[in-house]
Amino acid sequence: DAGVIQSPRHEVTEMGQEVTLRCKPISGHDYLFWYRQTMMRGLELLIYFNNNVPIDDSGMPEDRFSAKMPNASFSTLKIQPSEPRDSAVYFCASSFTTGDTEAFFGQGTRLTVV
Amino acid sequence: DAKTTQPPSMDCAEGRAANLPCNHSTISGNEYVYWYRQIHSQGPQYIIHGLKNNETNEMASLIITEDRKSSTLILPHATLRDTAVYYCIALNSGGYQKVTFGIGTKLQVIP
Numbered sequence: 001d002a003g004v005i006q007s008p009r010h011e012v013t014e015m016g017q018e019v020t021l022r023c024k025p026i027s028g029h030d031y032l033f034w035y036r037q038t039m040m041r042g043l044e045l046l047i048y049f050n051n052n053v054p055i056d057d058s059g060m061p062e063d064r065f066s067a068k069m070p071n072a073s074f075s076t077l078k079i080q081p082s083e084p085r086d087s088a089v090y091f092c093a094s095s096f097t098t099g100d101t102e103a104f105f106g107q108g109t110r111l112t113v114v
Numbered sequence: 115d116a117k118t119t120q121p122p123s124m125d126c127a128e129g130r131a132a133n134l135p136c137n138h139s140t141i142s143g144n145e146y147v148y149w150y151r152q153i154h155s156q157g158p159q160y161i162i163h164g165l166k167n168n169e170t171n172e173m174a175s176l177i178i179t180e181d182r183k184s185s186t187l188i189l190p191h192a193t194l195r196d197t198a199v200y201y202c203i204a205l206n207s208g209g210y211q212k213v214t215f216g217i218g219t220k221l222q223v224i225p
Contacts, residue, residue, distance in 0.1 A: 004157075033213060035215075042215065042216075042217055042218075043152075043158070043201075043215040045212065045213065045214045045215075048212060048213075055212075056212060089155075091157050091158070093157070093158075093213070095213070102148065102150075102160035102163065103158075103160065103213050104160070105157030105158050105159070106157055107156065107157055108155075108156075108157050
């Protein structure tokens with residue numbers, strides 16, 4: 001398996017535009033996580049899914065953010081409209097259900113909103 | 115999940131053992147101790163985890179105190195490539211796995 005795949009790796013967009021980040025988890029993994037990382041706030045959990053169902057979205061900063069997982073092999077994180085303060089690195093991770101296992105992270109998407 | 119506390123930064127000489135402490139005094143009986151690290155600009159990487167017993171793999175050793183209130187990650191022979199932020203996490207063995215990260219320890223390996 002190629003690991004968790006995120007796209008794009010880099011995204012530069014203008015304020016007010018819609019941004020969609022994409023993630024392909026490792027095949028067979030039940031959990032998918034979206035994180036945001038900034039210098040000020042560190043690595044924050046935004047939302048996670050179990051078997052394609054959102055379980056906890058309490059970390060989503062506001063209504064401008066939404067995440068979907070239409071099937072076991074694909075998830076999106078959308079920001080609409082984007083703002084400069086959304087500039088960050090966004091990571092996707094996946095893992096198996098059982099507790100005695102680790103999460104695997106993608107390489108991240110560096111988002112810059114100008 | 116139990117809260118963990120780590121020193122914000124540490125230095126280690128190249129070739130020496132790096133010992134990274136973590137305090138998890140409120141850990142419950144079914145919570146594992148996990149360690150991840152994040153090398154600059156990359157996604158976090160799993161290192162090791164344990165429940166009660168000490169663990170060792172090709173990357174590191176994990177020493178958990180008998181009362182499970184603290185643990186130490188040991189990198190036996192630190193290299194410059196081990197410079198990274200190291201995160202200690204307490205995670206339930208069952209139910210939903212909400213993997214959250216604290217600030218971690220910035221380890222600087224010095225030549």
